[in-house]
Amino acid sequence: MSQAVDRYVQQNEERFLEELKDFLRIPSISTLPEHAADVRRAADFAAASMKKAGLENIEIIPTAKHPLVYGDWLNAPGKPTVLCYGHYDVQPPDPLDQWRTPPFEPTVRNGNLYARGAVDDKGQVYMHFKAIEALMTLYGKLPVNVKCILEGEEEIGGASITEFVAAHPDKLKSDVALISDTAMYADGIPTLCIGLRGLMYTEVECAGPMRDLHSGLYGGVAPNPIFGLIELLAKAKNAAGVVQIPGFYDDVEEPADTELASWYALPFDEAEFLENEVGTSALTGEPGRSVFERIWSRPTLEVHGIAGGFTAAGAKTVIPSSATAKVSFRMVPAQDPARIYAAWAQFVAANTPAGLKMQVRQLSAAPASLVRPDHPAIRLAAQAFGEVLGRKTVFTRDGASVPIVGDFERHLGIPTILLGLGLPDDGLHSPNEKFKVANFYLGIRTVADFLERYGQTNSTAQ
Numbered sequence: 001m002s003q004a005v006d007r008y009v010q011q012n013e014e015r016f017l018e019e020l021k022d023f024l025r026i027p028s029i030s031t032l033p034e035h036a037a038d039v040r041r042a043a044d045f046a047a048a049s050m051k052k053a054g055l056e057n058i059e060i061i062p063t064a065k066h067p068l069v070y071g072d073w074l075n076a077p078g079k080p081t082v083l084c085y086g087h088y089d090v091q092p093p094d095p096l097d098q099w100r101t102p103p104f105e106p107t108v109r110n111g112n113l114y115a116r117g118a119v120d121d122k123g124q125v126y127m128h129f130k131a132i133e134a135l136m137t138l139y140g141k142l143p144v145n146v147k148c149i150l151e152g153e154e155e156i157g158g159a160s161i162t163e164f165v166a167a168h169p170d171k172l173k174s175d176v177a178l179i180s181d182t183a184m185y186a187d188g189i190p191t192l193c194i195g196l197r198g199l200m201y202t203e204v205e206c207a208g209p210m211r212d213l214h215s216g217l218y219g220g221v222a223p224n225p226i227f228g229l230i231e232l233l234a235k236a237k238n239a240a241g242v243v244q245i246p247g248f249y250d251d252v253e254e255p256a257d258t259e260l261a262s263w264y265a266l267p268f269d270e271a272e273f274l275e276n277e278v279g280t281s282a283l284t285g286e287p288g289r290s291v292f293e294r295i296w297s298r299p300t301l302e303v304h305g306i307a308g309g310f311t312a313a314g315a316k317t318v319i320p321s322s323a324t325a326k327v328s329f330r331m332v333p334a335q336d337p338a339r340i341y342a343a344w345a346q347f348v349a350a351n352t353p354a355g356l357k358m359q360v361r362q363l364s365a366a367p368a369s370l371v372r373p374d375h376p377a378i379r380l381a382a383q384a385f386g387e388v389l390g391r392k393t394v395f396t397r398d399g400a401s402v403p404i405v406g407d408f409e410r411h412l413g414i415p416t417i418l419l420g421l422g423l424p425d426d427g428l429h430s431p432n433e434k435f436k437v438a439n440f441y442l443g444i445r446t447v448a449d450f451l452e453r454y455g456q457t458n459s460t461a462q
Helices: 003-011 013-024 033-053 122-139 159-167 225-236 257-264 270-278 291-297 337-350 376-389 403-412 437-455
Strands: 056-061 068-073 081-087 107-109 112-114 145-151 176-179 191-196 198-207 300-308 322-331 357-366 394-398 416-419 434-436
Touching (some): 013 033, 013 437, 068 159, 122 145, 122 437, 176 437, 191 376, 357 403, 403 416, 416 437, 434 437
Parallel strands (some): 081 145, 176 416
């Protein structure tokens, strides 16, 4: 790690933190129309931060909803190009009564910075800006070419950036992408995520009687849409957690033995995980599979909600005319979202109870991603992360989905380094979201160190 960068970060810690607090004070809640102006203010703040860091060609790019923010520095001929991505929008802060301090008044307690967006993703985006600033201030240039693009719709699906990446591959052409929007396996353990599950989100609408019916007059003869969905969903996954859709597991690949061995070497207490992270009396899932396998390398079917009929206080005895279920699938590498959707739609058609009609709609889809840990850029990022934290970097997968990673892979043909400084208990999307202040500074050092190491590779053919 560069001693000059280390000194620069130490000398500017207070300023960096105050600037981040200013960013966090902007309630850039992308899903709420009444905060559209705040989202634009956050875009303006990000653009100004890029300029302050030393990036050039700053643009605030209009979209059908919230703007993208772009900046670059392309004055290192013969050196690789790194595409830095992040998002400046945040989730709603509700429920407000569970926050110890107001969500948009950043507060430091016990070494943590509490605010909505602290770790997801404003704090981690700001690490990139400050790493660039440090290198530009110290050396007057960057060791690599850099392009930065931020979006304001990540928390609502990211439709605009998906369209932009597909339409402008030349503008974003790079050798590798760098994203800090993930977490370390545990505090003090440098972690690179090399695999993400994909996601396909669907809605199943079930239609029954032509209108709501009196359950006394028609109960026993009229088909019930809610119960029809229950029957369907119970057939789709058995009690052991095994999905019953024909062909669902056909393309699932097992992790390599070396990868599995690295997972088993991680510190993990299943009882502690059950009590502190899940909070139920037992874990579920495929028999014979470890917790890591079930979360990181196995596909799933989950039901997120069933709506229909009467749910208000009191009683109303009706057989509803319709009901809807929200159903998603997490997919692993090699599984094709289109193929899974077709299999799901066919399963629904084949298992619709008599007297009912069911329609499946796909709301979103993103494939899984997997990168080689021996890719030159990944290897250098692991070295940088390990040196800054003083221990060997571990490689994990993540059960969640980051759709932009698939977009970069599909349209730009580049891998993504997922270098996050969050912690498992940071409370993303929850009240009292936090970011460990020390990790914010460590992240700046790590990103700067990676850029310096990557700049020592002369070829852009990575």
